Amino acid sequence: MCLAVPAKVVSIDGTTAHVDMMGNSSAADISLLENVRVGDYILVHVGFAIQKYDETEALLTLSLIEEMLGKAGPVS
Amino acid sequence: MNLVNFNDTGIAEKLLNEIHACAGLTGPVKIMEVCGTHTMEIGRLGLRSLLPENIELVSGPGCPVCVTPGAYIDAAVELALGKRIHIITYGDMVRVPGNEASLEEAKTKGAEIHIVTSPLQAIYLARQNPEDAFVFLAVGFETTAPATAKALIAAYETNMDNLTFFLSHRIVPPALAALIDGKDLDISGFMLPGHVSAIIGEAPYQFLADRGIPSVITGFEPIDILMGVLDLCVMIREGSPKVVNAYPRIVRKEGNPLAVAAYEKMFEPVDAAWRGIGMIPRSGLDIRDAFRRYDAAKKYGMSMASPEMARQPAQCCCGAVLKGKIKPNACPSFGAACTPRSPLGPCMVSSEGSCAAYFKYEMTA
Numbered sequence: 001m002c003l004a005v006p007a008k009v010v011s012i013d014g015t016t017a018h019v020d021m022m023g024n025s026s027a028a029d030i031s032l033l034e035n036v037r038v039g040d041y042i043l044v045h046v047g048f049a050i051q052k053y054d055e056t057e058a059l060l061t062l063s064l065i066e067e068m069l070g071k072a073g074p075v076s
Numbered sequence: 077m078n079l080v081n082f083n084d085t086g087i088a089e090k091l092l093n094e095i096h097a098c099a100g101l102t103g104p105v106k107i108m109e110v111c112g113t114h115t116m117e118i119g120r121l122g123l124r125s126l127l128p129e130n131i132e133l134v135s136g137p138g139c140p141v142c143v144t145p146g147a148y149i150d151a152a153v154e155l156a157l158g159k160r161i162h163i164i165t166y167g168d169m170v171r172v173p174g175n176e177a178s179l180e181e182a183k184t185k186g187a188e189i190h191i192v193t194s195p196l197q198a199i200y201l202a203r204q205n206p207e208d209a210f211v212f213l214a215v216g217f218e219t220t221a222p223a224t225a226k227a228l229i230a231a232y233e234t235n236m237d238n239l240t241f242f243l244s245h246r247i248v249p250p251a252l253a254a255l256i257d258g259k260d261l262d263i264s265g266f267m268l269p270g271h272v273s274a275i276i277g278e279a280p281y282q283f284l285a286d287r288g289i290p291s292v293i294t295g296f297e298p299i300d301i302l303m304g305v306l307d308l309c310v311m312i313r314e315g316s317p318k319v320v321n322a323y324p325r326i327v328r329k330e331g332n333p334l335a336v337a338a339y340e341k342m343f344e345p346v347d348a349a350w351r352g353i354g355m356i357p358r359s360g361l362d363i364r365d366a367f368r369r370y371d372a373a374k375k376y377g378m379s380m381a382s383p384e385m386a387r388q389p390a391q392c393c394c395g396a397v398l399k400g401k402i403k404p405n406a407c408p409s410f411g412a413a414c415t416p417r418s419p420l421g422p423c424m425v426s427s428e429g430s431c432a433a434y435f436k437y438e439m440t441a
Contacts, residue, residue, distance in 0.1 A: 001166070001428060029223075032334050043271070048194070050219065053079065053326060060324075065091070066087065
């Protein structure tokens with residue numbers, strides 16, 4: 001029920017963002033977020049954007065995991 | 077900007093090996109995942125069969141539909157059939173059995189049941205049909221409560237008089253506190269719900285670490301879930317309980333303060349019944365007095381704050397399942413008297429219920 005879907009902001013009209021949600025055109029209310037910009041990915045739940053996606057953090061998480069696994073040595 | 081994939085099988089295999097190495101150095105580990113979406117993903121990945129024998133994953137009360145009391149469904153059915161009110165609901169709710177009937181059964185008797193995917197559609201429906209009275213069934217955890225609050229304020233500010241809200245929102249941290257207070261359940265660590273945490277942030281879980289229980293805010297892709305298990309295993313092995321945020325691409329330390337402010341403005345915490353579990357102090361949300369005009373419970377005289385609300389049919393083990401005391405397939409009704417097609421309890425109805433997940437993915441587990 002807490003399923004939330006990432007969507008890319010295509011245009012913004014007041015508190016409504018028109019978004020590309022996995023290839024489908026849709027709309028989301030962005031009044032629960034600040035500074036949403038065209039091109040951002042937002043996480044949409046029951047019609048509302050609840051958080052912005054942070055690509056920098058995503059890449060950092062992945063590189064930390066890879067570094068940790070590298071230190072763990074080769075996997076048999 | 078691009079979305080980064082967290083499903084690389086090479087990394088996943090290495091993480092699994094790390095988990096096995098870590099588990100070799102610990103005793104039995106019982107991890108509870110507190111989110112129906114995690115339950116489904118763990119089932120889909122077949123993760124239980126891949127983990128070391130001493131790591132057990134149990135599913136907690138992480139499906140809002142499953143913990144909604146039967147008496148709430150009964151009240152909604154009574155509104156729809158007895159008072160001829162139009163009910164607006166998320167699709168997950170319509171097949172949940174009440175003590176008498178489900179909303180789906182009410183619909184076959186002529187009730188007006190409207191399925192929506194957003195509370196904004198409830199506003200739209202009510203505005204399009206000013207002659208009819210509508211009640212929106214507002215269920216869900218912290219993830220969903222801000223949307224209800226936004227819809228309620230929209231109704232309030234435009235002075236709508238044909239739409240009210242029947243609240244059964246629940247808050248996750250008090251339920252975790254109730255679970256660890258229970259003496260018969262020995263949880264070593266919690267896999268915390270990613271999208272509830274996107275709203276409330278890290279601080280509301282600190283009490284877990286203070287009480288010696290590690291927890292990890294976890295995302296929903298395969299690498300996220302494996303990393304959640306590994307982080308928990310390491311903290312358990314080292315005896316260093318913390319709240320780890322392993323989903324920082326979505327979850328900020330402070331959560332989403334605007335979203336929290338939205339529901340705290342409209343709603344106040346109240347004691348609430350969880351189906352199959354019982355009353356949990358300050359684990360529900362109720363409409364504040366200033367907005368009481370939009371409270372369906374008040375308007376139509378329904379009381380939702382009784383321990384009786386948590387009752388379950390005798391042959392349904394949803395309560396024990398929701399507390400992680402038994403696996404779904406240990407219930408005598410599982411797969412026999414109770415199937416997704418003909419469910420006895422809510423855990424088998426909801427697509428994210430523990431029993432539905434087991435039925436779909438782990439019948440032989």
